[in-house]
Amino acid sequence: MQISLLQLISAALLALAANAEVYLNEQFLDGDAWRSRWVNSEHKSDYGQFKLTAGNFYGDAEKDKGLQTSQDARFYATSVRFEPFSNEGKTLVIQFTVKHEQKIDCGGGYVKVFPADLNQADMHGDSQYYIMFGPDICGYSTKKVHVIFNYKGQNHLIKKDIKCKDDELTHLYTLILNPDQTYEVKIDNEKVESGSLEEDWDFLPPKKIKDPEAKKPEDWDDRAKIDDETDTKPEDWDKPENIPDPDAKKPEDWDEDMDGEWEPAMIPNPEYKGEWKPKQIDNPNYKGAWVHPEIDNPEHVPDDQIYKFDNIGVLGLDLWQVKSGTIFDNFFISDDVKEAEEFGNETWGATKGPEKKMKEEQEEKKRKEEEEKNKEQNTEAADEEEEDEGEEEEEEDETEEPQEDEGDEDVLQKDEL
Ligand SMILES: *[C@@H]1O[C@H](CO)[C@@H](O)[C@H](O)[C@H]1NC(C)=O
Numbered sequence: 001m002q003i004s005l006l007q008l009i010s011a012a013l014l015a016l017a018a019n020a021e022v023y024l025n026e027q028f029l030d031g032d033a034w035r036s037r038w039v040n041s042e043h044k045s046d047y048g049q050f051k052l053t054a055g056n057f058y059g060d061a062e063k064d065k066g067l068q069t070s071q072d073a074r075f076y077a078t079s080v081r082f083e084p085f086s087n088e089g090k091t092l093v094i095q096f097t098v099k100h101e102q103k104i105d106c107g108g109g110y111v112k113v114f115p116a117d118l119n120q121a122d123m124h125g126d127s128q129y130y131i132m133f134g135p136d137i138c139g140y141s142t143k144k145v146h147v148i149f150n151y152k153g154q155n156h157l158i159k160k161d162i163k164c165k166d167d168e169l170t171h172l173y174t175l176i177l178n179p180d181q182t183y184e185v186k187i188d189n190e191k192v193e194s195g196s197l198e199e200d201w202d203f204l205p206p207k208k209i210k211d212p213e214a215k216k217p218e219d220w221d222d223r224a225k226i227d228d229e230t231d232t233k234p235e236d237w238d239k240p241e242n243i244p245d246p247d248a249k250k251p252e253d254w255d256e257d258m259d260g261e262w263e264p265a266m267i268p269n270p271e272y273k274g275e276w277k278p279k280q281i282d283n284p285n286y287k288g289a290w291v292h293p294e295i296d297n298p299e300h301v302p303d304d305q306i307y308k309f310d311n312i313g314v315l316g317l318d319l320w321q322v323k324s325g326t327i328f329d330n331f332f333i334s335d336d337v338k339e340a341e342e343f344g345n346e347t348w349g350a351t352k353g354p355e356k357k358m359k360e361e362q363e364e365k366k367r368k369e370e371e372e373k374n375k376e377q378n379t380e381a382a383d384e385e386e387e388d389e390g391e392e393e394e395e396e397d398e399t400e401e402p403q404e405d406e407g408d409e410d411v412l413q414k415d416e417l
Contacts, residue, residue, distance in 0.1 A: 020336030021090075024082045024315060027330055027347065028052055028065050038067075039120035041077035041318075048074030048324060050317075055101045055327050057358040059351025064170070066097070066329025069107075069321050077123050079316030082333070084116035086310045092177040093340040094133055094315075095332040097348050099170040102325025109164070109319075109326055110134030110146050113333070116313025123316055128153070130309040133175045135164030145185060145192075147175060149201065151306055156201045162193045170327070170355055172348040176337055181307050188352075189344050197306050204303065208294040216292075221285040231278040239273065242266040 028034050034052060041047060048071040058064035069076055098109040112129040119127075132148040132155075145162040148155050162185055165171045174186040184194040197203065248264035256262070315331060330347040334340050 020334055020339040021085070022332070022334045022336075022339065023085055023312070024080070024331055024333040025343070026080060026332075027063070028067065029063065034067075038078050038080050039123075041079070041121060041123040043077065043122050043124040044075060046074070048076045048321070050076065050078055053327065055099060055325075057101070057355060057362055059354035059358070063347070064327075064329065064351050064355065066099070066327040067317070068327045069319070069324040072324050073322055074320075074324065075125075076317055076319040076321065079114070079118070079120045079123050079314050079318075080331070081116070081120065081314050084311050084313035086308070087177065087179070087312065087335070088305075088308050088310070089179050090335045091179065091337060092307075092309075092312075093174065093332070093334045093337055094131065094177075095172065095174040095330070095334075095340050095344060096134070096328060097170050097172050097330045098135060099168070099327040099329075100137070100166070100325070101168045101327065102323050103168055104137050104166075104321070104326060105323050106138040107319065107321030107323065107326060108134075108136050109328075110136060111328075111331070112316045112318050113309075113312060114314040114316055115309070115311045117311065118314045118316075120314060120316075123318060125318060127316075127318070129155075129316075130312060131175070131177075134173050135171075137164065137166055145173065145187070147183070147185060149197070149203075149306070151201075151203045156203055158200055159202070160193055160195070160200055169359070170329075170348060170352060172330075172344045174340060174344065176340075177307050179307060181304065189341055189349070203306050204301070205299040206297055207300050209297040209299075210292045211295045214293045216290045220290050221283060221287050222289055223283050224286050225280040226283040227277075228279040228281045233276040237273060237276050239271045240269055241272045243269045 026034075026037070032052070038050075040050075048069055050067040051070045052065050053068050054061050054064040054066070055068065067078070094111065094113060096111055100107075100109065110132055111134050112127075113131040113133070114123075114127065114129045128150065130150050132146050135143075135145050137143050143164055143166050145164045147158040147162070150156075165187060172186075172188050174184075174189070176184040176186070178184075181197040182195065183197060183200075185192050243266065244264040245267045246264075250262040254262050312333075315333065317328060330343070332340055332343050334343075
């Protein structure tokens with residue numbers, strides 16, 4: 001009996017897949033049942049309502065159903081619970097799709113991942129979370145992907161600027177957090193940013209600080225140029241800044257009794273050279289700029305567990321949206337990068353093409369309809385125009401005539417004077 005290489009490979013792949021932990025997989029494929037899994041916060045009384053829909057255009061009418069924000073200028077707060085876990089020693093992947101089909105002007109498109117002890121019914125903007133991840137758009141200035149980690153009770157924002165998608169199509173956002181304290185952000189299954197937690201966030205106090213003991217020596221000369229001591233001011237340097245205008249003449253009808261003593265106007269002196277300054281020469285004692293020596297910061301205590309969250313158990317949408325219509329779908333939390341990528345391929349990857357096509361067809365249809373409407377209006381307008389044309393010419397003559405009249409009037413008035 002022979003086992004083919006292909007069989008071996010698929011067996012290995014199956015084993016790999018079987019090892020992957022999937023903590024959350026929410027695709028909204030079971031009708032209204034999501035309402036029993038998701039808990040709306042009651043912290044405020046006027047949160048916006050989510051509804052289940054695939055939106056105005058989609059790749060698959062059923063599979064593309066997700067949670068859509070349905071009321072403008074509202075806060076939204078809902079969350080879903082899963083079996084709590086720790087990501088200690090494991091990779092953590094957080095992934096979901098966002099579709100701003102409404103041409104969003106200002107609103108969040110991110111998720112928050114909370115500790116399992118979150119009181120979901122009271123979830124609000126200040127509820128402590130572990131991770132906040134995803135796109136945020138407001139006007140032209142804010143179009144970024146947030147990656148915020150809570151470390152020892154403090155939220156830390158990524159220092160890098162990651163641009164988010166701002167079109168109306170569905171996009172896949174993935175955050176990968178590794179136990180070696182590296183991370184990666186993917187959009188549409190393509191890496192857009194990566195690096196290390198220590199470098200791209202300020203979790204810890206800096207490694208080095210300026211030595212508080214070190215002081216610039218008193219005799220440290222950091223002047224690159226100095227006055228040339230041998231340079232002296234020329235004797236004829238000082239001239240008045242303004243002089244009486246030599247061309248000024250006393251007016252013939254000047255009456256000293258009436259007008260006072262006549263004085264010529266002052267003008268800038270062409271010979272005036274300003275303040276004298278000695279020439280500058282290189283300073284022979286120049287030592288360069290003093291650099292403050294640095295020492296190891298005693299406050300910097302390395303931590304190889306910044307990435308670790310002990311009790312991950314809730315994923316929430318805690319948002320503000322001005323123009324509603326965003327659809328969230330395909331929430332996926334796992335410890336396996338490949339598994340998440342494959343899930344992304346099977347969901348977003350499978351429907352993105354047909355979704356784009358449907359949107360383009362709708363736009364084409366709308367364009368054609370508008371073209372038809374314009375054509376009808378144009379033919380109507382053209383008929384009217386033909387009738388109008390004669391009148392317009394007359395109108396033009398009329399506007400010129402009054403101008404000529406005005407001219408005549410001016411002449412008349414002058415004559416009268
Ligand atoms: C996902 O799809 C891309 C593009 O088709 C492909 O290159 C990649 O191998 C797929 N990933 C997985 C895990 O199937």
